[in-house]
Amino acid sequence: MVQRTYTSVALGRVDFRENCASCHGLSGKGDGPVHSFLVKPPADLTTIAQRHGGKFPQELMWDVIDGRWAAEVGPHGSREMPVWGSEFKARAMTEPGDSPRTAAWASRNRIVSLLKYLETIQQP
Numbered sequence: 001m002v003q004r005t006y007t008s009v010a011l012g013r014v015d016f017r018e019n020c021a022s023c024h025g026l027s028g029k030g031d032g033p034v035h036s037f038l039v040k041p042p043a044d045l046t047t048i049a050q051r052h053g054g055k056f057p058q059e060l061m062w063d064v065i066d067g068r069w070a071a072e073v074g075p076h077g078s079r080e081m082p083v084w085g086s087e088f089k090a091r092a093m094t095e096p097g098d099s100p101r102t103a104a105w106a107s108r109n110r111i112v113s114l115l116k117y118l119e120t121i122q123q124p
């Protein structure tokens with residue numbers, strides 16, 4: 001399975017290719033094959049720091065990716081970005097021997113790795 005007990009940029013990169021590139025594009029610029037089917041275009045993930053005063057906002061992006069806070073329908077309709085916190089946890093729960101506790105931990109580690117990876121693709 002994917003990362004359980006540690007986090008790294010490399011793991012984040014693999015996870016990004018598998019789960020995020022369809023919408024955000026391999027480059028993260030929002031040009032993935034699925035983007036034209038979405039109501040809202042996927043964000044350009046290489047300009048997050050630029051759009052936040054030059055600093056990558058770890059906590060804010062954690063909330064966006066984890067997504068559990070955004071489960072209800074907002075002013076712009078329902079969210080198109082999948083709720084990864086719940087999704088990763090649900091997938092981990094299908095692994096033999098996993099408990100809700102270890103699944104939550106696995107999900108957390110995946111998001112940390114994704115954040116580490118996203119930080120490396122920020123444009124100056």
Ligand code: HEC
Nearest residue numbers: 019020023040041042043048061064065079080081084114
């Ligand atoms: C089904 C398409 C889709 C997939 C798959 C997807 N996203 Fe997104 N993502 C979006 C859309 C659309 C937005 C922007 C609009 C919004 O607010 O819902 C977005 C926004 C974001 C943002 C906020 C960027 C900003 O500038 O505020 C981050 C970070 C992000 N996605 C990360 C990820 C990661 C990491 C994955 C994979 C684990 C992923 N996304 C997979 C559609 C997707």
